[in-house]
Amino acid sequence: MFDVFFSHILEKVSLTEREKELLKTYFTYKKLRKKQFLLEEGEVCHYLSFVERGLLKSYNTDEKGIEHVSLFAWEGWWTSDLSSFFKEEKAIFTIDAVEDSEILMITLADFEKMTIEIPVMDRYFRILFQNSLFTKEQRLLSSVTYSAEEKYLRLAESNAQLLLRVPQNLIASYLGITPETLSRIKKNISRR
Template identity: 70%
Template sequence: MSFVVKGLLRSYNVDEKGDEHMNMFSWEGWWTSDMSSFFSGEKAVFSIDAIENSELLIITLADFEEMTLKVPVMDRYFRLLFQNSLITKERRLISSVTDAAEEKYVRLMEYSPQIIQRIPQNLIASYLGITPETLSRIKKKITLRK
C-alpha cells in the first residue's frame, strides 16, 4: 500500500479487449493500493501508474499489521479511512448507473477541482465511463452556459 507524498497516481484495470478503465486517482495525502490484493495476497486486478513524478511511502502488509497492533491510533485512522473509502466507492457506483454524463462531470468538478487541471481529458473520461468526445461536448456546453 502506498501513501502519496508528492505527485499523482492512477489506478485502473485493463479488460480483455485491452481497454483501460480508470478506478481512481490518488494525489498528495492519499493512500492507494489494490486493496483486495494487498489484504488477500491474490494477484492484483488493478494497475497503478504515476501520472506525474511522484514520491511515495510504501508499507507491506506485515508492517501494516504490526503498526496497527502496536499503535492503536493508526488502527483507528485506517478504519476511518477504509470506511470513508467504502462510502465514496458506493456513491460512485450508484452515480455510474443512475447519473447522466454531465451530472457525473459536474459532481467531479465540485468534489475534486484539481482533477480537471492535473489529469488528461482521456483519463477523466475513462474515470467517468464516457468517451473523450462526450466529455469535450459536456465541457463546451458548460462553458457556453457561463
C-alpha cells in the first residue's frame, strides 16, 4: 500500500525505520473509480495526494465550459490544488480520476506536523517542488514559444507514455489546443 510511496521518497532523502512508521500515520488511503472526483472547483482543497496506482487529471473550466488540463498525475506523482491546499482558499482546479486509482492523502494540519516531526520531509518537498518548477517553466516557455505542432512533438518526445495512456482530447486540452487541431496535426505528421 505504501510501496510506490516509499520508493519515491527514498530516491530523494533517507528515512529511519521509525520515521517511516511515523510518516505512514499521517496518510489516509483511498480508492477512486474512474471519473470520480477528488476535488471540485470552489471547494477548499483539503488534501495533498500521492498516486500509488492509476491516473488523475487536474483541470480548470473556463466561462465557455471548456476544460484546460493543468496536470496529469500517475504512479509516483503528487496532485492537489497547491494554492488552495496551502492557503485554505477556494480551489480553481477540479481533480478527477482518468483511470481507477489508489491514493494516499494528507491534510494541511498533518503536513505541518509532519515537517516539524520529520524535518527531512521539508527537504523532500523542497526537491519535489523544485523539480516541478523546472517542468512548469518548460511548459510555460513551450506554450509561448512553439506552434501547436511543435508542442505536440515535444510532448511526444518527453512523455511518450502519456500519449498511450490518455485519450487524445485530454492531450489536446493539456497542450492548450482543440481536439480538431490535434487530429489534423497527427494526420500531417503521419503523412510525412
